[in-house]
Amino acid sequence: MKFIFHTQKDKEFYSIVFYSFSKTTVFLRKSKNSMKCLITGAAGFVGGYLLEELKESYTDFLGIGIQPGPDIGKDSKLPRSYRSVVCDIRNMDQVRSVIHEFSPDTVFHLAAQPFVPKAVENPGETLEINVQGTLNLLESLRSLKKRVRFIYISSSDVYGNVSESSLPVPESVVPAPLNPYSSSKFCAEIYCLQYHRWIPELEIVIARPFNHTGPKQNPNFVIPNFCFQVLEALKLPESERKILVGDLSSTRDFLDVRDVVRAYRILSEKGKPGETYNICSGKEVVIRDVLDKIISVSGRKIQVEVDSSRFRPVEMKRLFGNKDKLQGLGWAPNFDLSDTIRDVYHWYQTAGNVAS
Numbered sequence: 001m002k003f004i005f006h007t008q009k010d011k012e013f014y015s016i017v018f019y020s021f022s023k024t025t026v027f028l029r030k031s032k033n034s035m036k037c038l039i040t041g042a043a044g045f046v047g048g049y050l051l052e053e054l055k056e057s058y059t060d061f062l063g064i065g066i067q068p069g070p071d072i073g074k075d076s077k078l079p080r081s082y083r084s085v086v087c088d089i090r091n092m093d094q095v096r097s098v099i100h101e102f103s104p105d106t107v108f109h110l111a112a113q114p115f116v117p118k119a120v121e122n123p124g125e126t127l128e129i130n131v132q133g134t135l136n137l138l139e140s141l142r143s144l145k146k147r148v149r150f151i152y153i154s155s156s157d158v159y160g161n162v163s164e165s166s167l168p169v170p171e172s173v174v175p176a177p178l179n180p181y182s183s184s185k186f187c188a189e190i191y192c193l194q195y196h197r198w199i200p201e202l203e204i205v206i207a208r209p210f211n212h213t214g215p216k217q218n219p220n221f222v223i224p225n226f227c228f229q230v231l232e233a234l235k236l237p238e239s240e241r242k243i244l245v246g247d248l249s250s251t252r253d254f255l256d257v258r259d260v261v262r263a264y265r266i267l268s269e270k271g272k273p274g275e276t277y278n279i280c281s282g283k284e285v286v287i288r289d290v291l292d293k294i295i296s297v298s299g300r301k302i303q304v305e306v307d308s309s310r311f312r313p314v315e316m317k318r319l320f321g322n323k324d325k326l327q328g329l330g331w332a333p334n335f336d337l338s339d340t341i342r343d344v345y346h347w348y349q350t351a352g353n354v355a356s
Contacts, residue, residue, distance in 0.1 A: 034059040038104035040089060040137070041111030043067040045217045046153075046257060048078070050108060054240060055079035057268075062102045064089070065111055074121045089133030092140075099140035106149045106268055109137060112185070115220055116157070119181035130184035131191070132284040134354045138195045141202055149203045151268050152192045156210040156253070156278065157182035161316050168253075168284070168323040171208070178314045181239030189276070196274050205271035207264060210277040210321050212342060214257035215347035222287065223254070226294045227345045233302055242303035246310030248288035253320035256335035256343075263331050270329045281333055293338060295344045 035058045041047055042063025051061060061082040068084050087094045089111050112130050113119060117125040118261035127229040134152070141148050160176035162169045177183040189206055213221060219228040263279045271277060295302050 006075040026258075035106070036060040036062070036102060036104045037108070038099075038102060039063045039108045039110060039132075041065050041109075042084060044110060044346050045214075045319060046110055046261065048080055048216070049081060049257050051082060051213065052256060053258075053265050057265065058106070060102075062098070062104070064095075064098055089136055090128050092136045095133075095136040096140040096143070097275070099137070099144060103144060104148060105147065105167065105329040106151070107137065107141070108153070108268070110153050110154070111315045113157075114181070116179050116181045117306040119179060119184070120313065122351060123180035123184075123341055126180050126184050127187075130181075131187050134188040142195065142199055145201070145286045147201045147203065147266055148274075149205070149269070151264055152187050152188065152204060153264070154206055154208045154276075155182060155185045156280065156319060156321060157210050157316075158189065158208065159316075160188040160317065162319065163270050164318070168280075168320050168322040169278070171278055171325055172247060176239060178316065179312070193274065203273035205267050205273060206276040207267055207279050208276060208321075209260055209263075210253040210254040210255065210281070210319070212257050212279075213344055215258070215343050215351075217344065220346075221299060222252075223294070223341060223344055224290070224348065226291050227321050227341075227348045230294055230298050230302055230345075231348055234298060234300055238301070241300070242305050244305055244310065246307065246312075247315055248306075249286065250260045250315060250316070251284045251286050251318045251320065253283060254285055254332060254340075255279065255335050256337075256340040259335055262334075263326060266326075266329050266331050275325075277325075277326045277329075278321040278323060279326060280338075282301070282321060282323040283337075284318065284320040285337065287344070290337075290341070293341050294345060297342055341343045350356060 011266055037054060037058040039050060042051065043065045048065060059081060061079050063082065063084040064087040065095045066086065066088050087098050089095055111133060113126045119151055141150065158175040158177050159169050159173055160178045162173060167174050177186050192204045192206060195202050213223040217224045219225045233241040233243055260279055267277060295355060
């Protein structure tokens with residue numbers, strides 16, 4: 001059920017829409033001379049950074065997800081036109097209703113179940129969110145019958161174990177997922193490309209971000225987890241200070257989340273529909289070196305203990321990407337990893353809060 005009425009402001013008409021399947025939510029939709037952006041998973045870690053990056057590019061923003069989006073009243077960096085709707089992307093009726101009422105020009109699909117251990121424990125739920133949720137969005141956009149740019153946020157995890165001769169891994173390497181999470185992301189990629197081929201009006205661009213971090217990231221991820229553990233250890237007597245780690249010999253490619261969302265914006269402006277782009281630094285970093293940097297920032301001595309329960313059933317030993325294709329669109333990273341690590345550590349030190 002919805003109620004619609006119109007108001008006039010500066011000679012432009014707006015529609016105010018109330019959705020009854022969630023908490024009462026209001027958003028303003030311009031009927032002309034507007035560019036509208038929809039972000040799924042806007043309440044998550046990356047969502048707030050993306051909204052800040054895009055605020056000069058669109059006139060209207062709508063975030064959807066199972067949680068309310070960021071509160072613009074508490075964050076002056078967010079666009080004033082941003083509104084959110086509580087919507088489960090697994091629910092086709094909810095998704096179709098939101099898509100048809102808002103009628104976006106661009107969609108950034110961030111919403112996902114992103115945790116590998118949780119995917120191994122419950123692959124069915126991961127499939128429903130990451131694949132069926134994506135399919136619901138694509139079907140709703142198809143029935144909208146308008147030109148829409150759709151930026152699908154996949155994952156570098158889809159590559160699996162890459163041969164050393166293929167490193168740094170380019171987009172042309174055939175994915176070989178190793179776990180239910182990466183399998184679900186690659187499956188959703190396939191659906192995205194199929195819909196793009198079937199429906200030219202759906203301009204779908206696929207992003208494969210490598211590891212990225214920043215203030216507010218959930219401590220389930222490696223860098224904030226190390227920061228959180230170190231800060232907790234510092235509360236104990238020196239002889240009892242220790243943290244638990246998994247495989248420190250693996251290598252990964254890390255970016256600052258602010259560089260990542262800038263890449264997403266560039267893909268929405270310049271990315272070629274039907275193409276896939278790595279979002280990466282192109283630098284290989286040993287996890288042990290990341291931990292050493294964090295301990296160095298703390299300025300204290302911390303014992304490090306290997307915990308076998310933190311190892312994945314199947315682990316990628318080395319993974320770092322080739323950034324040439326994205327760089328060809330004019331993107332380059334602005335943030336140094338050491339500075340990003342320091343930012344994450346200090347955020348946990350002063351705030352101690354996390355985004356999902």
